[in-house]
Amino acid sequence: MSDPRTPDASARVFAAFLAARAIFGLAYLGAAVGRLPVFWYHPFDHTWELARKPAGLAMGWYGLTAAALLAAAAGGGITYLAGARGPLARRLRRATFVLALAHAGGLVLLVDFAYFGWTLTHDTPKPWPEPKCEAEAR
């Protein structure tokens, strides 16, 4: 017989992932819009740089995704642990609470999709300079 004070396992997993998804979306959006410092990868010299704007040619997707994943893992883990007992556990026993979490997570996802959908298709890329060969430089 299950403990009446603890919620169903699937409700805890649901809540953890819904929280993680919402946090991921907020972190990704926040870091991109607010130009927060993230790790930039320099593909030519294989180095990383923590900056708002990189010096030279660099890729920001790795750092942005990793930062959002870390935040999501932390948020999801905390939600899962907090859902075992206490006030969150009591709320998770009600399906309406999990559904409310789902609505919040869905809203963040919708905002993410709309924001990035608009900005990335209306962004004018700046081409990288033509590479110079060593032979040409000599």
Add this chain to the structure above:
Amino acid sequence: MAPCAPGGGVLFYGVRRLLLVLHAGGSIVLIGASTHHALQMRHYLRGRFGREKLEKTYAKVVSVAYVLTFALGAMLYPSYRVHVRGYYLDRFAPEFSGLFDLKETYASLTLVVAVALGALAFTLRPTETPALVRVYAVMSLIVCAVVWFNVVAGLLVVSAHGVG
């Protein structure tokens, strides 16, 4: 494509074709599994859970295939970013640059949802928690839609300029 030394020292450039084939292979598995999973949801939404075992298998395949395809794409990304986008698309076909950026961003945004499907396959008992089934079905549809978008976008980008 690379005017100087092949690859210009870009990470994994030497195995870019192998990575592309594996990435495409993962996408094939993913689009099949996610579509089948989304189609299974029509039974769930009608309260019929007779194919639960099959549905859970699809959910686990979606989850694993998504993570593997995502990781392979991340490994291929430097070759694409430098030799496809950096030297070609941004200069000659910027609309495809935007399309690829959208694909990678949507893939990131849906990663947690795809992993959740796999995790919930172990814990969700649809007969006991019918209220959560609707959320689960929406998650499945989101993953399926994003996978379809990403496969089509990936094909279009490769049609504009491949990794060589």
